[in-house]
Amino acid sequence: xxxVAEAGWAWVVRRPGPMATAPLRYVxxxxxxxxxxxxxxxxxxxxxxxxxxxxxxxxxxxxxxLCTPGHEVVGEVVAxxxxxxxxxxxxxxxxxxxxxxxxxxxxxxxxxxxxCPGSRYTGWDIHGGFADxxxxxxxxxxxxxxxxxxxxxxxxxxxxIIGYRALQRAELPSGGxxxxxxxxxxxxxxxxxxxxxxxxxxxxxxxxGAQRLALELGAASAGPDAPPKxxxxxxxxxxxxxxxxxxxxALDRGGTLxxxxxxxxxxxxxxxxxxxxxxxxxxxxxxxxxxxxRAFLSEAARLRPTVRTKRYPMRxxxxxxxxxxxxxxTGVGVLIT
Numbered sequence: 545x546x547x548v549a550e551a552g553w554a555w556v557v558r559r560p561g562p563m564a565t566a567p568l569r570y571v572x573x574x575x576x577x578x579x580x581x582x583x584x585x586x587x588x589x590x591x592x593x594x595x596x597x598x599x600x601x602x603x604x605x606x607x608x609x610l611c612t613p614g615h616e617v618v619g620e621v622v623a624x625x626x627x628x629x630x631x632x633x634x635x636x637x638x639x640x641x642x643x644x645x646x647x648x649x650x651x652x653x654x655x656x657x658x659x660c661p662g663s664r665y666t667g668w669d670i671h672g673g674f675a676d677x678x679x680x681x682x683x684x685x686x687x688x689x690x691x692x693x694x695x696x697x698x699x700x701x702x703x704x705i706i707g708y709r710a711l712q713r714a715e716l717p718s719g720g721x722x723x724x725x726x727x728x729x730x731x732x733x734x735x736x737x738x739x740x741x742x743x744x745x746x747x748x749x750x751x752x753g754a755q756r757l758a759l760e761l762g763a764a765s766a767g768p769d770a771p772p773k774x775x776x777x778x779x780x781x782x783x784x785x786x787x788x789x790x791x792x793x794a795l796d797r798g799g800t801l802x803x804x805x806x807x808x809x810x811x812x813x814x815x816x817x818x819x820x821x822x823x824x825x826x827x828x829x830x831x832x833x834x835x836x837x838r839a840f841l842s843e844a845a846r847l848r849p850t851v852r853t854k855r856y857p858m859r860x861x862x863x864x865x866x867x868x869x870x871x872x873x874t875g876v877g878v879l880i881t
Contacts, residue, residue: 550575552676555861556610560602563866567600570859571610576671576679580627583637583680585619589694590673592616592856592864592877593702593729594783595641595806599668600865603783603807607669613861614673614879615641615666616701617680618694628682636694638686638841639678640701641665642831658709658831665831674861674879686837689845696851699729699876700844701837707734707779708840709832710804714777716743723747723775725791726782727754727766729876730804734779736761736849746771748787753874757852770794779804785811792819792826800825853878 551572558569578584596613598604617639621631631637645652646662657663666672670679688697707730716722719742724731727749735745739762747758747766758766765772774796780787783805789812791801803826814820852875856864864877 553859554612554671554675556612557600557606558610560600560606562601563597563862563869566862568862568865573675575677578623578625578679580625581681581683582625583621583628583631583682583685584623585617585637585639585678585680586622587617587619587673587675587678587858587881588636589618589698589881590614590616590858590879591698591702591729592861592868592873592879594868595702596667596674597865597868598783598807601869604668611668612671612673612675613667614675614678615639616698616703617666617673617678618688618698618701619673619678619680622677624682631682631685636688637680638688638697638701639666639673639680640684640686640705640832640837641667642834642837643670643684644681655833655835658833663831674858676858676881684834686841689841695853695855695878695880698878699733699851699853700841703729703876704733704844705832705837705840706730706804706829708737708843709836710734710779710802710829711738712836713800713827713829714779714802715800716777718742720744720776721746721771721773723771723778723791723794725749725778725780725787726784727751727758728781728873731779731781732757732761732852732875733849735763737843737847740847740849746773746775751871751874757874761850775799778802781805783807783809785809788812788826789814789819792824795824797822798824800827802827802829804829852876855880
């Protein structure tokens with residue numbers, strides 16, 4: 545069992561603010577010791593998610609002092625708590641956004657643990673994967689599909705899982721037309737999932753690089769303007785509330801808009817006839833369940849979507865978040881130890 549006297553490196557949010565103000569600090573921290581149900585992981589890779597940026601810049605109020613971001617963690621088990629039975633030292637496992645629930649509230653009992661009032665989240669309520677080591681509750685850890693590199697597997701654990709849930713929430717009919725607003729980490733995986741299910745995907749993004757990637761991956765159209773056809777469903781990945789009216793207006797009768805982000809800027813006033821009438825629906829996406837995670841990883845293992853990554857050493861996490869804030873990452877940034 546590692547001693548608490550040992551120490552490792554970790555990034556912490558020192559003072560939330562714009563990336564130009566250097567809100568993160570790279571510090572030495574005592575090695576965590578696993579509790580009864582915990583795994584101690586040596587981090588091998590960690591994806592860089594926009595939620596990490598929201599935490600660093602203060603869009604998400606911090607829930608603990610000097611919190612370490614990161615919730616797309618691929619790691620190797622180096623120690624286990626005494627009650628852990630399903631994992632052993634040397635196993636490669638994944639840690640995702642949902643870190644724990646109460647297990648007994650009406651939402652947990654109904655299979656809707658993402659709505660648990662006592663839910664906890666990696667890199668927000670507990671320290672995350674922008675570090676040498678991280679503690680993970682074994683009951684919320686994932687076995688990863690074989691054949692994936694650490695770099696490619698990391699984005700599956702949030703960008704992939706939350707995109708999967710957003711696609712489910714959008715209720716896209718078989719063979720339908722899907723609009724994707726914003727085309728970053730989650731969107732480029734979700735679009736491939738939708739296309740593999742037979743959907744026609746139209747991408748709305750201002751980024752020329754993201755437009756090219758969308759078309760390379762098989763999107764029917766990609767550009768800054770409204771899709772050329774009425775949509776059966778849409779997913780808003782960009783954290784811009786100003787896009788909600790346009791996304792709703794692009795829906796056909798009975799269409800659904802799913803808003804995938806944890807943070808969204810203010811939504812402008814909606815016009816009932818133009819944006820909501822004819823049975824149009826708007827839905828939020830709140831975290832995910834473990835069943836979402838298992839279902840997505842199983843589907844990803846079968847479909848093998850392309851994961852477009854930009855690699856950074858772990859010690860460059862602040863640069864990776866600055867690049868994300870400035871729109872300099874096409875696909876998803878991944879920190880490598």
